[in-house]
Amino acid sequence: MNRHLKILEFALSTLMRQKLKSLMVALVYSFVVFTLASILFFSQALKKEAALLFDRTPDLIVQRVSAGRHGWIPTDYGKTIEKIRGVKSVSPRYWGYYYDPPTRSNYTFMGADAMPTEIRSMVTGRFFGPDDRWGCVIGYGVAEARFLEPGDIIPVKGGNGKLYVLQVKGIFESSSQLLTNDLVVMAVDDWRRIFNIPEGAATDLVTRVPNAREVDTVARKIQECLPDARPISREQILKTYDALFDWRSGIMIAAFAGCLAAFAIFAFDKAAGLSIEERRTVGILKAVGWEVSHILELKFWEGFCISMLCFMTGVIAAHIHVFYLGGTVFAPLLKGWSTLFPEFQLTPHAEVLLIVVVWFLSVVPYMLATIVPSWKAAVTDPDMVMRA
Amino acid sequence: MISMALVLAALVAAGHLSAIRTGPVRSGNRQLAQAFELTDLALWTGARYTRHLSQADFFSAFQDGVGALEHFPEGALAPLPAIRRPHRQPQTTATPGTATTALGERQNEPAS
Numbered sequence: 001m002n003r004h005l006k007i008l009e010f011a012l013s014t015l016m017r018q019k020l021k022s023l024m025v026a027l028v029y030s031f032v033v034f035t036l037a038s039i040l041f042f043s044q045a046l047k048k049e050a051a052l053l054f055d056r057t058p059d060l061i062v063q064r065v066s067a068g069r070h071g072w073i074p075t076d077y078g079k080t081i082e083k084i085r086g087v088k089s090v091s092p093r094y095w096g097y098y099y100d101p102p103t104r105s106n107y108t109f110m111g112a113d114a115m116p117t118e119i120r121s122m123v124t125g126r127f128f129g130p131d132d133r134w135g136c137v138i139g140y141g142v143a144e145a146r147f148l149e150p151g152d153i154i155p156v157k158g159g160n161g162k163l164y165v166l167q168v169k170g171i172f173e174s175s176s177q178l179l180t181n182d183l184v185v186m187a188v189d190d191w192r193r194i195f196n197i198p199e200g201a202a203t204d205l206v207t208r209v210p211n212a213r214e215v216d217t218v219a220r221k222i223q224e225c226l227p228d229a230r231p232i233s234r235e236q237i238l239k240t241y242d243a244l245f246d247w248r249s250g251i252m253i254a255a256f257a258g259c260l261a262a263f264a265i266f267a268f269d270k271a272a273g274l275s276i277e278e279r280r281t282v283g284i285l286k287a288v289g290w291e292v293s294h295i296l297e298l299k300f301w302e303g304f305c306i307s308m309l310c311f312m313t314g315v316i317a318a319h320i321h322v323f324y325l326g327g328t329v330f331a332p333l334l335k336g337w338s339t340l341f342p343e344f345q346l347t348p349h350a351e352v353l354l355i356v357v358v359w360f361l362s363v364v365p366y367m368l369a370t371i372v373p374s375w376k377a378a379v380t381d382p383d384m385v386m387r388a
Numbered sequence: 389m390i391s392m393a394l395v396l397a398a399l400v401a402a403g404h405l406s407a408i409r410t411g412p413v414r415s416g417n418r419q420l421a422q423a424f425e426l427t428d429l430a431l432w433t434g435a436r437y438t439r440h441l442s443q444a445d446f447f448s449a450f451q452d453g454v455g456a457l458e459h460f461p462e463g464a465l466a467p468l469p470a471i472r473r474p475h476r477q478p479q480t481t482a483t484p485g486t487a488t489t490a491l492g493e494r495q496n497e498p499a500s
Contacts, residue, residue, distance in 0.1 A: 049429075050429060053417055053418055053429075054421060054426075055418070056418060058427070063443070097439070106433045106439065118423075119423050122417075122419075122420055172420075173416075175413045176417050177430070179430055180430060182433045182439070230445075232427075232442065237442040241429075241441070312389070316392065316396050316399060319396075319399045319400075319403065320399070323403055323406070338431065339433065341431070341433075342431065348403035348406075348407060349407065352400060355396075
């Protein structure tokens with residue numbers, strides 16, 4: 001035990017002797033670990049959040065494709081869909097986009113006539129009732145952008161050129177920003193008037209299929225009955241978000257590829273051979289009686305100390321960056337041109353597994369790159385090593 | 389190094405606790421998604437195909453400007469659609485003016 005501690009002490013003193021070199025290695029190494037861990041934490045947290053939020057989304061959404069793009073769907077289509085065996089119910093969804101010139105942002109206008117009691121706690125103010133004409137509930141982002149509070153009004157230019165004035169009855173809680181940030185929910189009749197949508201037309205139809213195994217069959221039958229219909233299943237929605245965040249994390253890694261490549265070259269350089277100084281040290285140690293195993297242990301401790309130190313620095317920094325600072329480094333890449341970007345706090349998911357993945361990707365290659373050339377030098381005659 | 393390991397362990401534990409603590413918020417959001425039948429995150433409001441990614445008609449060309457295949461940076465970061473090759477089907481002998489409802493079966497278009 002004492003021997004191991006002495007070798008560890010010697011390894012630390014070797015690192016301290018080469019302060020500048022060790023510091024440079026530590027900086028680059030920590031940055032690489034930080035980048036890799038941040039990307040993995042960030043994309044995993046968002047992916048998991050989307051999966052958890054949308055696990056109860058409609059089984060099937062049926063759109064109508066008209067002239068190659070999404071068009072209004074007649075609500076009569078619902079009667080045809082309801083006749084398909086396996087379908088429990090069909091209901092229309094009313095939503096569309098509204099560009100707000102003063103804030104230069106797009107809102108999602110949604111028509112809904114009732115709000116379930118269980119989500120009333122998520123609204124500051126209240127939901128509009130059947131008697132409230134032109135009442136609406138808005139997302140936190142809309143309220144922030146237009147400085148609105150319950151009781152205030154929003155003028156909206158309708159599809160027919162007229163100006164409609166909506167009164168804010170309630171605002172969705174800021175904790176729901178990830179879903180409701182740009183939402184403006186109003187009565188279906190008001191929604192129709194604003195967008196000039198005829199009776200009997202909706203944006204899409206929500207189809208409920210109790211048996212998950214029948215969803216694909218129902219989707220196929222819908223397409224057979226209604227050739228211009230486009231069914232989108234919950235599985236497809238979840239897969240879209242999975243693919244999206246995998247793709248985004250890939251793009252982010254590609255953006256940092258230069259840095260990763262620099263580190264790989266650096267590790268390869270180390271693996272390719274020891275410096276003259278290091279070779280001389282190995283030779284001297286062998287000449288004064290150190291065995292091959294002692295030299296390997298020394299190099300192991302050197303690599304272990306520096307790689308674990310950098311690994312932990314990088315992972316701690318990544319954790320703070322993603323879960324406490326909201327991923328500030330990636331925010332511009334994530335936001336794009338969204339003027340209404342929600343503020344949300346990410347929570348870690350399967351973090352231990354991700355830490356193990358980062359450890360395997362960063363520590364193991366570095367350790368190998370340190371030990372292999374040392375072993376080569378250690379098994380060579382000391383005289384030759386020093387003369388080389 | 390031991391102190392750093394302890395800090396990391398504490399952060400992981402704190403993260404786990406925060407995930408538990410945010411449970412009620414998430415369950416509220418899930419109810420909201422269920423009540424309004426929401427299908428997408430309100431992350432990118434720049435274009436309709438980024439606001440409602442899962443509902444977007446990626447098959448329509450020039451969604452936001454003629455000649456602009458893509459001008460939203462967040463759209464550029466959306467995943468590429470998977471390339472699918474259609475199954476080879478026997479050639480039909482459809483002629484202009486006729487519509488094929490099923491393979492081999494034809495019906496005449498009304499004369500305009």
